[in-house]
Amino acid sequence: MSKKISIVLTGVGGQGVITAANILGKAAVKAKTGVFVSEIHGMAQRGGAVVCTVRMGDVSSPLLPSGTADVLLSTEPVEALRNICYVNKKTKVITDINPVIPFTVAVGGEQYPKLDDLFKEIQTHAELYKIDANKIAKEAGAVITKNTVMLGALAASGVLPFKAEVLLETILEDLPEKYKNVNKKAFDGGMRAIQSA
C-alpha cells in the first residue's frame, strides 16, 4: 500500500487520548498496515492539552506535515481548534461537543469561545462532524466509554485502511469480559453518530 493516512488525536490529559492512539496502532499492526504513533507523556498528563499522531501505510515518520491530516479526532472542542494547523479542506474534523474549561479561563481571565463560533471557525477550514460522545457513552451504559465512542466515529469516517471490526476487536481484547458489551454499544453508537451527522 502506498497511500499515507494521518490521524491527529487531541484532547485533555486524563481523557484517554494516548490509550486511543495506542489502540489504533495495535489495530494497524493486526491489519498488517505500516504504522507509527507519536505521543507526549509526563507534564502533559496533568490536565494539559494532549496531541497524538497516528500514521498508517507507507510512512517513515511518526509526525505529519501541516495541513495533511485525514482526520482530526478530538475529545474536546477547543482542542480541535487548537490543532487546526493539521487540517485542509478535505480533513474530517470529528469532535465531541462537551467543553472542559481550562483553569486559565477561571483564573487567568482567558475566554472559552462560544461553541457556535468555534464550530463555524472549524467549518471554514475543514469538514466538521460534531458528536455528543458523553451522551452516547452514557446511553451505552458508562461515561468512561467515551473514547470507544470516538473510535467508533473514526471507524465510520471511512478513512481507516481496515474494517471497523478490526478496530472494535482490538478495543475489546484488552477489556475484562464484563465491560465488553457496553464498549460494543458505545462503538456502534459512535459509528451511527457519524453516519447521521
Add this chain to the structure above:
Amino acid sequence: MVLIMIEITEDKPGKQILLLGNEAITRGALEAGVDVATTYPGTPSSEIADTFSMIAKEATRQKKDPGFYFQYSVNEKVALEVAAAASFCGLRSLTCMKHVGLNVASDTFMTYMYVGCRGGHIIVSADDPYCHSSQNEQDNRYFALFGGAPMLEPTTPQEAKEMTRIGFDISEQLHLPLLLRTTTRLNHARGPIILNVLQKPRKKGYFTKDPLLVTVPSTARAKHPVLLRQLEEAEKLSEKSPFNEIITIGKPKDIGIIASGVSYTYVKEMAEELHLNVRILKLGMTHPIPRTMCEKFMKSCSTLIMVEELEPFLENQFKALAYDSGADVKIYGKSSGHFSRLYEYTPDIVAEAFSKIFKVKNPFPKPVFSKIKVPSRPPSLCPGCPHRATYYAVKKAAPKEAIYPTDIGCYTLGKAPPLEMADVLLCMGSNAGMACGFSVATQQKIVSFMGDSTFFHSGIPPIINAVHHNHDVVITILDNRTTAMTGHQPHPGTPFDGMGRPATLINVEDVVKGCGVQHIEIVDPNKIKETTAAFKRALEFKGPSVVVSKSPCILLEVQRKRKAAEEIQLYHINQEICKRCKTCIGRFGCPALYFAEDGSVHIDAAQCNGCGNCVQVCPFGAISAEGST
C-alpha cells in the same frame, strides 16, 4: 497493561508487535539477556525502567524469577554505579535516565570510560528537544565525545530494540559502556517491532581483582591512552556497522544528506514527497563516526546537507573532516541558517529547508490558523493535590516578599496563578542549596520546596549545608509518598521496591533529624489552619527549619478508594450563602471549581477528587459535603 507484558516477554522470534520506543529498548535488553537494570525515573526515559519493573513485579506476584535484577536507585549516579559494579562482575547491565540525569551521573560516567566495562553495559540517555518535560534541551551526544563512549542513535522503535540488543555485543567487544542516545519522539513513538530470540541471562557474576580498576593518578595516566586505543577500535566497528548506511532516493547526482536520529525519518519522507534526487548517509553509530565512510561520501558530493536536531554535533565534525581531507564541498546546516539549534524538528521544518536549498516548491499547504483566540491549557496541579493546600498555607503564613525556591516535580506547577509559589528553579535538589545562598544575600524570608523523591535524590546534602552554616531558611519537603510526576515510581520512603518486593522504608523526618535540624514541623497539609500555624513557627525560628508536609498523592488515594470500592466524597456550593468572593477559584485555584455563565460558582463532579479543602478555604461556609446539611 497485562497484555503488553505478556507480549513483551514472549519468546516468539519473528512475531510482530506494537511497542513504544522505550518498551522496545527494554525488549532489546531482554533479547540480549540483561542481568541488571537500574534507573532514576525521568521523562522521557521512564517507561524503559517501568517496563522492567512491571515484568519483575508480575514475576514476584507469581513467585517466579524474572531473570534479571531491577532497581529504582536513589539517583542517576548511584544507578550507574550499581550497574557498573554488575558489569565488573561480568554481567550485562543497563542504566537509563533522562538527559539531565547524566549530569548527575557524569562524575561516574567520565572515569568509568577510563576503567572500562566487562559485561556489556548500555547507558540510555533520553534527551528532550523542545523541553516537553524538562528544564533544558541539552544535547547529550557531547557526553559521548566528552567521556569517550561509543554511541548509537536509533531512528525508530524497531531500531531502538536492535541497537540495544546488538549494543551489548559492541560494548563487550570494546570493553566500553555504550551510550544509547534517544530523543522524546523516539522514546514516545510507537511502531511495529519484530521479536528476536530471548537470550538467557548469565545471572551470577564473579569479581576478578585487577589493580587497574583503581583509578589512582598512575592508573588514570595508564588508562587514558588505553581509552584512546579503544576508540580507534570503535571507529573500525563504526566503519562496518550496519547502522551506518546509504539510502538512495530518485536518481541522485552529487547532493548528499547526512541525517541521524528521528530527523532521519522526516528527511526520508520529505525527500520522497519533494521528489528529490539524493543520497542520504544515515548515521546510526554517531560516535565515533566512520571517518573513512564519511570522507568517501563527502568526496562524492558537491553539496552536503546536515540534518540533526539541537547542536551541530555532526556538522562540525564533517567540517573538520572536509578540512583534513581537502574535500571541496558546500555544507548546508545550522551555520548556513537553514536549520536551527533550537527545539524539535518536524516534517514541516525539513520540507521548508529542502525547498529553499533545492529550489523546489514546498508541496504542503501553509498551515491555517484559527481566527478565534484559543484559551491556553497548560498542565496544572490536580484537583485535590495536597501541594495546593501546602502552598495555600505558606502563602498565608509568609510575608509578601518571601522567596520560594522550588524543585523538579509536580509541585513545580505551583508556579501558575493563582498560587505563584515557585520563584527559581535550576535542577534536582537545587531548592535548598539556593535557599542557603538567598539567606546570606538578602533579608527576605525564604521557604523552599522539594518532593520526597527529590529529597532522597539530592536534597539531603544542602540540608546538611544549611545546618552546618546555620542558614536562616525554611525547607519544605512535600512528602506525597511517591515519585508522582514521572508515573508514581517507588523511592526510599516507600515500603516496597521496583520489583514489588518489601523494602526498608526510610522516614524523611528521621533523616532530617539525623542531619541535625533543630526545628522540624510535621504537618498534614489538608488541615490548612494547623499547617499555616506550623509554617509561622518555622519562619519565626532563627536558623534552619524543616517542614515535612505529609499527604499521599491524590491520584494514588483515588485509585486506592476505587479499588476498595470506597465512595469519593462529593461537595457542593450553597448558592444562597456563596458571595462569589472568588477565594476558592481566584486564590486557592482548584481546577474542579468553575464559574457558570451567570457568574455563580460550581464544582465539576467529574473533576473533583474529594479532598474537601475548598470547605476550609471558603470564608463564608458556603461549601459542604454532599449528603451533609
